[in-house]
Amino acid sequence: MIACLLIPGFELRAALRSRPGLSLVPAALAPDPSEEPLLGPVTAAADVVGVKPGMRLGEALATCPSLVLVDRDPASVEQAWEEVLRRLEDTGFAVDPVEHGVVVFETHGVERLYGGVRPALERALAAVGSSWDPRIGAAGRRFTALAAASVARPGQILLVAQKEEESFLEPLPLSLLPLTGERYAELEGLGLRSIGELAELPAGAVAERLGADGRKAWRLARGGRSAKVRGRKPVAELAEVLVFPEAVGNELTLRRALGSLLERLLARPERAGRPFRKLAMSARLVDGGSWRRAVTLRDATAEVARLRVALGPKLQELPAPILELRLEAVEVAEHTGQQLALVEPAGEEVSGRLREGLRQVRASTGTGSVCSVVEVAPWSRIPETRALVVPRDE
Amino acid sequence: MVTDSGNASARRTARRIAGRLNAPLPALVESEFDGTPRVVNRQLVVLVREEWRVVDRWWTEEPVDRRYFEVVLESGQNICVYRDREEGCWFTQNA
Numbered sequence: 001m002i003a004c005l006l007i008p009g010f011e012l013r014a015a016l017r018s019r020p021g022l023s024l025v026p027a028a029l030a031p032d033p034s035e036e037p038l039l040g041p042v043t044a045a046a047d048v049v050g051v052k053p054g055m056r057l058g059e060a061l062a063t064c065p066s067l068v069l070v071d072r073d074p075a076s077v078e079q080a081w082e083e084v085l086r087r088l089e090d091t092g093f094a095v096d097p098v099e100h101g102v103v104v105f106e107t108h109g110v111e112r113l114y115g116g117v118r119p120a121l122e123r124a125l126a127a128v129g130s131s132w133d134p135r136i137g138a139a140g141r142r143f144t145a146l147a148a149a150s151v152a153r154p155g156q157i158l159l160v161a162q163k164e165e166e167s168f169l170e171p172l173p174l175s176l177l178p179l180t181g182e183r184y185a186e187l188e189g190l191g192l193r194s195i196g197e198l199a200e201l202p203a204g205a206v207a208e209r210l211g212a213d214g215r216k217a218w219r220l221a222r223g224g225r226s227a228k229v230r231g232r233k234p235v236a237e238l239a240e241v242l243v244f245p246e247a248v249g250n251e252l253t254l255r256r257a258l259g260s261l262l263e264r265l266l267a268r269p270e271r272a273g274r275p276f277r278k279l280a281m282s283a284r285l286v287d288g289g290s291w292r293r294a295v296t297l298r299d300a301t302a303e304v305a306r307l308r309v310a311l312g313p314k315l316q317e318l319p320a321p322i323l324e325l326r327l328e329a330v331e332v333a334e335h336t337g338q339q340l341a342l343v344e345p346a347g348e349e350v351s352g353r354l355r356e357g358l359r360q361v362r363a364s365t366g367t368g369s370v371c372s373v374v375e376v377a378p379w380s381r382i383p384e385t386r387a388l389v390v391p392r393d394e
Numbered sequence: 395m396v397t398d399s400g401n402a403s404a405r406r407t408a409r410r411i412a413g414r415l416n417a418p419l420p421a422l423v424e425s426e427f428d429g430t431p432r433v434v435n436r437q438l439v440v441l442v443r444e445e446w447r448v449v450d451r452w453w454t455e456e457p458v459d460r461r462y463f464e465v466v467l468e469s470g471q472n473i474c475v476y477r478d479r480e481e482g483c484w485f486t487q488n489a
Contacts, residue, residue: 204481207420215420373415381448382458383489387415 001107003138006149009041010101014080015073027068075282075290091127094231106229121157143224170196177217195221239328240264247286249321261327275302278331284324296364300333418485441466
């Protein structure tokens with residue numbers, strides 16, 4: 001079975017870990033300054049007085065003048081999420097994180113170990129811990145599992161048998177489907193309220209009216225495709241931290257600190273001579289918030305000078321003086337060195353560049369982002385069955 | 395305690411699925427009495443270059459019954475459209 005573990009409002013929960021008192025008062029995650037002023041997740045106290053996630057900031061403050069806006073804390077969120085994933089991995093699940101607070105995994109491999117699906121999922125809940133209020137949905141298909149987790153109560157495990165998937169999805173609201181606000185309003189205008197009502201419509205009519213998005217939503221309304229879950233490769237903790245005795249905002253000092261962190265990271269024995277492919281810098285700000293930037297390198301490298309050039313400019317984006325700077329190796333290349341040939345065979349350089357380019361795309365966007373076209377039935381009279389686009393994750 | 399609709403999470407599902415290449419796209423088509431397309435995606439059809447039918451998989455639960463037209467639009471674009479006789483609607487596709 002495919003299981004989905006959901007922690008609603010994960011970013012707010014992670015940000016509130018350092019200020020637990022705020023979880024009992026009306027509070028909401030502040031909007032990102034670079035985006036539309038829409039609220040993030042809200043606390044239960046804010047929900048009671050009518051403040052909802054996704055509400056406009058002005059409207060929310062008019063509804064509840066005492067609303068506390070909690071600053072985003074990307075470094076804590078990343079750290080807390082990694083902790084959750086590692087606890088699940090330690091329990092034996094190969095996890096595929098979807099986003100912060102949502103992770104999908106297959107139970108097949110550990111069912112016999114724990115004595116069935118439910119005991120295995122109970123282990124997963126226990127591993128994450130009740131303080132996060134996790135809930136789990138499990139079904140034969142990914143979307144149904146996600147929908148089940150969305151309607152489950154905190155600490156609940158909702159199992160949907162394969163035969164009941166369609167009837168389970170039927171009464172659920174359309175808002176669970178991946179539709180834009182415009183499309184959602186269009187469907188509401190047509191009188192559709194539940195997933196079941198959309199699933200009953202003929203596929204052609206939905207496609208004609210709503211286009212490709214509509215077709216996808218219609219397919220999901222019928223349970224979606226059954227695809228296997230591919231777990232991520234567990235990453236080794238490779239990070240260095242520098243704590244300043246007082247707040248630092250001077251660029252020269254910051255660059256020197258970065259240089260020192262780079263040297264310490266490169267000297268770590270766990271690296272085993274392998275170059276870095278992706279690095280992340282995070283900082284604890286003087287006012288209590290945090291900052292994080294990830295950098296994917298064009299060529300995996302372990303040269304200090306090149307790493308400085310790639311990471312240095314990011315320090316200018318710091319919004320405030322910092323108390324702590326952390327450098328983390330998110331992804332390390334597999335090779336330890338590059339063996340150069342005296343005379344390169346024709347085309348070798350081009351194909352090498354292509355391989356490297358694909359590796360970079362994969363490193364920055366995740367597995368499944370690089371695909372190749374596979375001809376399956378070139379003779380077919382039906383054009384869309386002649387070839388498939390298959391994820392290429394080697 | 396924190397609440398969230400959880401819908402945003404559900405919207406980002408089914409990320410990594412092998413897809414079909416050249417999948418048909420829904421098209422807005424007005425047709426003549428004989429079924430030939432007159433307007434495709436709000437552009438007049440200037441010429442119907444070719445027409446053929448594909449009837450296949452009639453023995454399965456997903457039979458294919460399509461009438462394809464290769465047409466030239468007033469903008470000079472060459473396009474293939476077909477009417478799916480099972481679903482009763484029009485699509486464009488590189489045939």
